[in-house]
Amino acid sequence: MERRESAQERVAELSGRVSSVQAKADDATARRDAAYEELDGESASVGKEREVVAGSVPADLMKLYEKLREQQGGVGAARLYQRRCEGCHIELNITELNEVRGAAPDAVVRCENCRRILVRTQESGL
Structure with a gap:
């Protein structure tokens, strides 16, 4: 019984760690996705500006x-x-x-x- 309780406590501790790591990974993924969206928007904006400037170049x-x-x-x-x-x-x-x-x-x-x-x-x- 004692070993079982010890093992269950260890499982609970490790499950908590896994949840914490998963939360951090999810946060990092969300920040990465937001950065990609920002970069995509900036790229589109710069692309439009480039088209205007390129149109004035021989x-x-x-x-x-x-x-x-x-x-x-x-x-x-x-x-x-x-x-x-x-x-x-x-x-x-x-x-x-x-x-x-x-x-x-x-x-x-x-x-x-x-x-x-x-x-x-x-x-x-x-």
């Missing part, structure tokens, strides 16, 4: 961008910041920088290393 430039994006793991253009391509993280040498500086503001310039389109901004100083 077709040949968009085609080049999409081709590079496919080749470069999803990133077809990268910011040029402080002499560094933020796509491949390699600093441009002085010759490359002079070519970028000498290019027309509307010219498409590309990184010599990774071939991504370089986005020149006010911050890049070029």
